[in-house]
Amino acid sequence: MVDPRQVLAGFLTLSMFVMLGNMIKHDHFTSVSEVLAVEATGVELNAMKIVDNTEITKAGLELQTEATEEIKPCWTKPSPKDDQSNGFVTLSLTIGPEYHASQIADAVVIARYLGATLVLPEIRGNELGKSRKFQDMYDVEKFKMNLDGVVKVVDKLPAEWTTKKPAVIRVPNRVTEDFILDTIQPAFQKNSYLRLAIIFSSVSLKPKGTNNKDLDSTACHAMFTGLKLNAEYSEVAEQMLGRLKELSKKSDGRVLAVDMRTDLLEKKTCKTSAGARRKGCYNPQEVLNFLKKVGFSANTTIYLTETWWHKGLNNLKRAFPHTYTKDDIMPAEKKGEFLNSGDSDLARALDLEICSQSDVFVPAIPGMFYGNVAGKRIASGLTQILVPAPVVGGSAQASDFVSTYITKKSHFAYSCYC
Numbered sequence: 001m002v003d004p005r006q007v008l009a010g011f012l013t014l015s016m017f018v019m020l021g022n023m024i025k026h027d028h029f030t031s032v033s034e035v036l037a038v039e040a041t042g043v044e045l046n047a048m049k050i051v052d053n054t055e056i057t058k059a060g061l062e063l064q065t066e067a068t069e070e071i072k073p074c075w076t077k078p079s080p081k082d083d084q085s086n087g088f089v090t091l092s093l094t095i096g097p098e099y100h101a102s103q104i105a106d107a108v109v110i111a112r113y114l115g116a117t118l119v120l121p122e123i124r125g126n127e128l129g130k131s132r133k134f135q136d137m138y139d140v141e142k143f144k145m146n147l148d149g150v151v152k153v154v155d156k157l158p159a160e161w162t163t164k165k166p167a168v169i170r171v172p173n174r175v176t177e178d179f180i181l182d183t184i185q186p187a188f189q190k191n192s193y194l195r196l197a198i199i200f201s202s203v204s205l206k207p208k209g210t211n212n213k214d215l216d217s218t219a220c221h222a223m224f225t226g227l228k229l230n231a232e233y234s235e236v237a238e239q240m241l242g243r244l245k246e247l248s249k250k251s252d253g254r255v256l257a258v259d260m261r262t263d264l265l266e267k268k269t270c271k272t273s274a275g276a277r278r279k280g281c282y283n284p285q286e287v288l289n290f291l292k293k294v295g296f297s298a299n300t301t302i303y304l305t306e307t308w309w310h311k312g313l314n315n316l317k318r319a320f321p322h323t324y325t326k327d328d329i330m331p332a333e334k335k336g337e338f339l340n341s342g343d344s345d346l347a348r349a350l351d352l353e354i355c356s357q358s359d360v361f362v363p364a365i366p367g368m369f370y371g372n373v374a375g376k377r378i379a380s381g382l383t384q385i386l387v388p389a390p391v392v393g394g395s396a397q398a399s400d401f402v403s404t405y406i407t408k409k410s411h412f413a414y415s416c417y418c
Helices: 004-009 014-023 032-036 097-114 140-147 177-191 213-225 231-248 284-293 311-319 332-338 344-357 368-380
Strands: 088-093 117-119 122-124 167-172 193-199 255-259 301-304 360-363
Touching: 088 097, 097 117, 097 177, 097 193, 097 213, 097 344, 097 368, 140 213, 167 177, 177 193, 213 368, 231 255, 231 301, 231 344, 255 344, 255 368, 284 311, 284 360, 301 311, 332 344, 344 368, 360 368
Parallel strands: 088 117, 088 122, 088 193, 167 193, 255 301, 255 360
Antiparallel strands: none
């Protein structure tokens, strides 16, 4: 369940806005080697609005909202099932931390539907051959406790099953009951031992309820309560966010987090096959222009998801002197593990936490990270998400750039929270 204090802290009251204004189809079977090489593409872009002079009614930053009701889960924890297991479901968490919660949710839904036991997954990084144990990143005890009665979880496959070969199944993210019935269940009935590869070849984050309330509740419960960083990593994230909050007290007390990855601007995440830049990808200068146009002051405290400072960020720093990267605010004794190890998963996990808890979030790169953060913020009542777009002419209202995940309730989190 969401901590009520966290929910209350996230509400957008009129006083907060005054302060903010001052800141401003892939089927079905594949080999194990193919599973480990799967990449994620095609995450749905969020609609963005281009503002011209005729739409600008007042200069500066103005976010307006109607009174909001308390956000609470629309689901109840699924009722306990028979503890007897019909077999085992295994998987690896892959691609990056922003995908892990979705992978876990699908695996839990499948295991519960089949009456199978879920084996604690390992975590594979982007480099083949590199892996870590689940507990090296996430809190195992909380994971098991939150799923107690929903699905049985074991640390490892029993010895007598380790010599057996699993049926490897490619599963579209946000698995449907039809897919389970038509593809997964027949394989499980033959083998009783599955290895899942959750595929993100085409992703929609729109709400899509089903007629199976148990399946819907299981998906919501697993998505939003399943994964929590372990104590060490959670502490580092809290220290970094605390440092940002402390720094922001020197200005207006607010923290704006920007997901900016200049390394992705030249990669397929942001490039079309013709070499043009994809919609939704913004470089530092474009983000700078956007923030100034919608009225953020030079005193704004900004966190960038960049790991290291580089000259491409200098103009942003000149316009907004209180701009920081992970290297600037991370405790010195933790930099070796998180920044110098070459393991991007650890750094990205911290970004997820900070961007999900900052006062305002600005996604300068489209994709699953944006979608994951939006879902976590919706669940916490922190709906201040501004999506950059070109602003023609003078100043503009920030309210014109609030994410359509929020304004249109087009994120599946709204099927879990109401």
